[in-house]
Amino acid sequence: xxxxxxxxxxxxxxxxxxxxxxxxxxxxxxxxxxxxxxxxxxxxxxxxxxxxxxxxxxxxxxxxxxxxxxxxxxxxxxxxxxxxxxxxxxxxxxxxxxxxxxxxxxxxxxxxxxxxxxxx
Numbered sequence: 001x002x003x004x005x006x007x008x009x010x011x012x013x014x015x016x017x018x019x020x021x022x023x024x025x026x027x028x029x030x031x032x033x034x035x036x037x038x039x040x041x042x043x044x045x046x047x048x049x050x051x052x053x054x055x056x057x058x059x060x061x062x063x064x065x066x067x068x069x070x071x072x073x074x075x076x077x078x079x080x081x082x083x084x085x086x087x088x089x090x091x092x093x094x095x096x097x098x099x100x101x102x103x104x105x106x107x108x109x110x111x112x113x114x115x116x117x118x119x120x
Contacts, residue, residue: 005040007033013041061087 009027013036016023023032024046032044045053099105112119 003039005033005035007031007043009033010035010040011044012036016044 007027008030010033011023011026013034016034023034024044026032027044027046029046029049031046031049033040034042034044106114
């Protein structure tokens with residue numbers, strides 16, 4: 001099965017174990033795809049790249065939140081708690097969409113059977 005590798009540099013799990021800092025350095029500041037049996041297992045992301053990524057995501061989230069404020073019928077800005085709640089809902093929806101795309105879902109009947117002891 002073909003796999004998309006979203007990094008220019010790759011290393012095996014064995015290489016990572018032998019020389020973790022060398023593996024990170026091989027990416028020259030960019031993520032390194034760590035392969036297990038020639039399939040991507042995870043990405044090794046240098047701290048600066050990770051911090052930059054989180055900063056960009058936060059900026060995007062704030063931009064989306066600012067856009068949400070403009071759409072309020074009364075023209076009032078949303079509170080910080082309301083923005084956090086909307087963000088949490090968006091993240092939950094994204095996780096659900098990913099679960100559907102990865103076929104990690106159950107029919108309602110099976111989910112109910114698994115949760116029966118908590119639903120009493």
